[in-house]
Amino acid sequence: MRLDLIAVGTKPPKWVREGYNEYAERLGRGWRLSLTEVAAARSNNAAQVAEREADGLLRAVKDGVPCIAFDERGEALSTRQWAEHFDIWSHHGGRAALLIGGAGGLAPAVLQRADRRWSLSPLTLPHMLVRVLVAEQVYRAWTLLSGHPYHRG
Numbered sequence: 001m002r003l004d005l006i007a008v009g010t011k012p013p014k015w016v017r018e019g020y021n022e023y024a025e026r027l028g029r030g031w032r033l034s035l036t037e038v039a040a041a042r043s044n045n046a047a048q049v050a051e052r053e054a055d056g057l058l059r060a061v062k063d064g065v066p067c068i069a070f071d072e073r074g075e076a077l078s079t080r081q082w083a084e085h086f087d088i089w090s091h092h093g094g095r096a097a098l099l100i101g102g103a104g105g106l107a108p109a110v111l112q113r114a115d116r117r118w119s120l121s122p123l124t125l126p127h128m129l130v131r132v133l134v135a136e137q138v139y140r141a142w143t144l145l146s147g148h149p150y151h152r153g
């Protein structure tokens with residue numbers, strides 16, 4: 001299973017790089033989480049920022065690949081539900097894209113392209129922290145599907 005994490009922001013702080021790598025590198029048995037960083041746009045207008053970043057995000061999504069947009073207003077799924085989706089996609093194409101916006105959020109064009117919107121909580125989280133949380137949940141989902149003892153739920 002290949003998961004393309006496509007995220008706004010090209011200069012993550014050290015703790016984010018380390019946290020992300022910690023989980024991405026633990027994946028095994030044919031699973032890969034690969035990160036594509038999209039440059040953050042600058043403007044005082046949040047909608048304009050999101051629209052400028054949309055092009056870069058959408059260009060990085062491969063055609064025909066299931067696409068999940070992370071959005072605080074999205075569906076709140078359990079880790080087991082994440083794992084069930086990954087399991088289905090791993091048997092149908094073996095690839096999915098996971099999108100994280102920047103300070104201005106995700107533009108309507110990105111949300112329209114997305115097949116699903118997933119929330120991590122109703123809280124607005126900093127986008128760099130979301131990267132680490134997504135990597136941990138992908139790893140947790142993998143452990144669940146592989147019977148690894150990391151996930152005890």
Ligand SMILES: C[S@@+](CC[C@H](N)C(=O)[O-])C[C@H]1O[C@@H](n2cnc3c(N)ncnc32)[C@H](O)[C@@H]1O
Binds near residue numbers: 106
């Ligand atoms: C600082 S947030 C953007 C907040 C923006 N004002 C909005 O309304 O979406 C940056 C990005 O992190 C992700 N994000 C932040 N909180 C989230 C949450 N609770 N669940 C899922 N994704 C979240 C989203 O991809 C969002 O575009």
